[in-house]
Amino acid sequence: MRIVLILNAFFLLAATTAAQRQREPSLIPMPSTVQLGTGQLPIDQSFSAAVTGVQDTTLERGVERFVAELSEQTGMLLRHKPGGPTSPTLLIHADHDREPVQKLGEDESYELAITDSGAKLNAPTALGVLHGLQTFLQLVETTPAGFAVPAVTIKDQPRFAWRGLLIDVARHFIPLDVLKRNVDGMAAVKMNVLHLHLSDDQGFRVESKRFPKLHEMGSDGWYYTQVEIRDLVAYAHDRGVRVIPEFDTPGHSRSWFVGYPELASGPGPYKIDPEGPDSVTDPIQEGTYKFLDKFVDEMGKLFPDAYFHIGGDEVDGKHWDANSTIQAFIHSHGMKNNQDLQAYFNQRLQKILTKHRKLMIGWDEILHPGLPKTIVIQSWRGQESLATAAKQGYSGLLSFGYYLDLMWPASRHYAVDPMSGAAASLDPEEKSRIIGGEACMWTEWVTPEILDSRIWPRTAAIAERLWSPQEVTDVASMYTRLGELDWRLELLGLTQRSGKFRMLRRMAGTGDISALRTLADTAEPVKDYTRFENVKGPWDFRAPLNHMIDAVSPESDAARHFRDQVQAYVQSGCKDQVVEAQIRTMLTAWRDNAMKVRSLLQQSFLLLEVAPLSEDLSALGAAGLEALDYLDKSEPSSESWRNQQLTLIERSKTPRANLLLMVVAPVEQLIEASRGQTQK
């Protein structure tokens, strides 16, 4: 297989030395084939781009944006003039224009050829050009001779046609500008579906002219106007991103009932309140379907994409159980249970969608043989669920393993492949029904200022999984490239790094947060659903999210780096003095940090809760240094010393303030190493 051979050669080359690796292009997602040439193309103020081939307004705007971004990246004032010059630095050609509404499976491939005298970008469609321009931007390097892109030939196309990011704008409203900058981030890593979870128990977030009580009574006042939605859809389309609306039903829909209680299975009244009564949609009233018909008509026009997401997840049977009319309906219609009733509801809803020329997409629970094969199953349950659907002829996409709210490291998401597990044994035709995946950003614990840090840069690892060849799995390479992408995303206006600083300053009530950062940089939020489990009483979605857990990154770079260093040191038989010196620098900084930050923590109601973590971090620093002292002296540590340290280790492993100190395990490793047995 040619693609793989070239790729492997590339990785072998990249792996030779760290210095050489730095000179390799830092592309994410990794293209299908990358052939490095000789030399580089300088990028200076004479840079220009020109477009030939098909005329397409989104292409022209894309090139304008590309030049503006290149200007940001280099700090040179560059401006694209429509058309461009006859001898441009970069010659762009697309054979065909794009679909007016971007289609699933539209050709996204491109070829980029760069020599030391010029660059050419060719693609069958304008959509492919957009992706190629992003690759070009990632190739720009600061070199001793100036800005440049390396000579390289790239042929590239996506592995999966559906590469999505779900943003839940219901639990916390996310303003338009924040969505837009995230679309910029998606485009940078070649993602092509923004899935908006627009309604849930906590809020209905789109203006409905047909049913204005949906947004007026079903929200706290924060919702998108229809003008804003059209603006967003156009913005996303310009960047090669489809926008899929999700209106979750029949479950997760209390916000509908505040204004329209007649849609609910229970009596109401309803309000947007964590303590208020819960319910699900009533599937036996004809009024429900009349409502949905008008609703789909309105929203289907507002969101032009072919797909319409109906949610369908986690329908709590208790509301239907409690309604005797509904139970009578189940029996009189020969249904066995609530699941059958939901299938009935979905079949009727599906007919409404078809009437309005929409294709249905929904979560695992909607899978039912009564629905046509055109529907798409989005799986939060896993590859087995996808495989089951594929065998029945249904298309599916994977979200299991891509839940960003679980605070997993990028490497863990990266390891999840839609074609692994049960899906691996499907036949080719069945496999072709697995059309991609979606990262999911549920926002129970996410406000607009937190959002970027929860999505980026980890989502880029998922983007690579969905775009690049299946064989691209080198975790170290992924992290290197993720690190480079990270600051480029901040150039685009994303705040996944800078947002932390403003939150820390707020907590500290002062601008000098250097010591507080040292502490924050070693901690991660608790994983999975632990934060929910630690809530006393009902979860209040209105509670302020301004604590340390909200500020720290899902994945601590400092801790990962420290872990790698300790690993290397122990593997060297505790002999590598260069690495040891680096470890000592980190441990010393931690040891000395508690003293620096102590008074700050006491002055702030938001920081008091992290004081124990701060003290333990210092103690861990001291313990690690003592372990290294033993190792330096080649003197085995005493068991009593080790036992004392292990008390600290055990305590430090306990989450406090919903935070985990991520440097504990490597310090434990040093303490273990100080026994002396591992030394030669």
Place this chain on the structure above:
Amino acid sequence: MRIVLILNAFFLLAATTAAQRQREPSLIPMPSTVQLGTGQLPIDQSFSAAVTGVQDTTLERGVERFVAELSEQTGMLLRHKPGGPTSPTLLIHADHDREPVQKLGEDESYELAITDSGAKLNAPTALGVLHGLQTFLQLVETTPAGFAVPAVTIKDQPRFAWRGLLIDVARHFIPLDVLKRNVDGMAAVKMNVLHLHLSDDQGFRVESKRFPKLHEMGSDGWYYTQVEIRDLVAYAHDRGVRVIPEFDTPGHSRSWFVGYPELASGPGPYKIDPEGPDSVTDPIQEGTYKFLDKFVDEMGKLFPDAYFHIGGDEVDGKHWDANSTIQAFIHSHGMKNNQDLQAYFNQRLQKILTKHRKLMIGWDEILHPGLPKTIVIQSWRGQESLATAAKQGYSGLLSFGYYLDLMWPASRHYAVDPMSGAAASLDPEEKSRIIGGEACMWTEWVTPEILDSRIWPRTAAIAERLWSPQEVTDVASMYTRLGELDWRLELLGLTQRSGKFRMLRRMAGTGDISALRTLADTAEPVKDYTRFENVKGPWDFRAPLNHMIDAVSPESDAARHFRDQVQAYVQSGCKDQVVEAQIRTMLTAWRDNAMKVRSLLQQSFLLLEVAPLSEDLSALGAAGLEALDYLDKSEPSSESWRNQQLTLIERSKTPRANLLLMVVAPVEQLIEASRGQTQK
């Protein structure tokens, strides 16, 4: 004088201990009177504001914005509902609405009374309320018990009616969103005039429908549309800021001549190019005045403010000298020289302004007895120039001493008072003609990404000089409050701190810039006009501004802090061990930094030039530590050692790459101290 007495009491209180000072409200500009009460008013999610008194839409929007900013500052989701509740946390009352076009001298006073149970803000006008809300935001603190504002009574009004910021959008175009965030910054420190320098030799930046060749041919394609200008004027008005347009004439006006060469004194043709021919407006053609009549008509309507700035500075006589028709006109009209001709031009222009109901403002050079007393003189020359004008009955405002492009420290701007020097000896009536001042941001070396760092936070020191009582002059207090304001401005979206990081990352071509920051934090740009003097050949306004000088702050906080510490240490007779330890920490970091950053500097064409500075910083760190070693041992340093160090000191004082290492003088002080004589 009651005001001063209370103020003095406040400062005495503040000066007692550092711990107490931290609890003083960090207000900038300092209000006229501040009386601290007992206790504090908690700010939690129940916070609400309500408005009584006059109905004014800009007031209602102002309160909405205030609540949104409070939400940003605290991380709590807060939302103002029009009108507000009956028992609000903050009760706002204004007697009168604002002028539809904000007037010079409109009442800006307010009174803010906060107790532990509630807050009241009263003002004669809605404009005063806007200022009072900014004071409230600055009062919010993070305390051990929660967010709170201290119990306090504040009565406040400005010392000067004109508190401006000039932004030169001609030399480098500044996009609308960047202007808007700077208006937010101005409002935060109660400045009330945004003066836009809209045209100069390098560009004409406003769309003219009457004379479209002005912006089409007189710019590089970057200009404000009229829609954008209206948007900006409305945005600024909402925030209590007037927008004054400046169209510089008859000098600084090459950009007019590209499209309209008939306006020039020389033959042309003209283009926007540093190498192209230069010229000034032809004042003897009737066509010039016909053009200006239509131009002022159009622009006067676009910018509703009563004042219209005509520039008038630095008219280079050589162009008029070279035109024999103009010289003949001078003689035939009984004029003595080019100055008389400019006065003639200004008188005719003034009549045009009067026709279009505009008042003239211009630089020092327009002062001439032939002009009416309604004009305003803006002085780049100094207080003597203002005093001369005031004695003749003319109003004036000071910009001398407030030029932000000269890269002075905040303290130097802070020391400049419009009423000092020659102005101090004016009689009260003459003094009343000095109506304020303007900070000036000339952008020859400033692009949009650099702008914020050149304006903020230093401009807040100038804002305080123009708002607060003349007696408010404590530099240490100013710097403390400036530091607190700094990160609050970043919350508003300004980038004066974060912009540096993106520029450093670009230079480094990588995300890890910690060592590079250590270097950058000790350097400042060369001062005054040294950067111009160092340009080889003609200054090219299109050259990329992406060097270290463009990234570093005008004033190094690290160096100021180090200088203060060394000062304190030497004053303690080199005995204070706590301070010494802090000095050692800084010196050690610098000593060890060159090694960390060396390979990074070599890899980037933008960083090569700072390698010598990096090496010297390390050497200075080492020298300072050695000096401390001598002092610790109470052993006088040898003359030969000192001579060796002084070679380093002399070299380090030399600007390189247009940068100054700001830690040189304190290290020299330590070396001097190591002689031993200063010890007891």
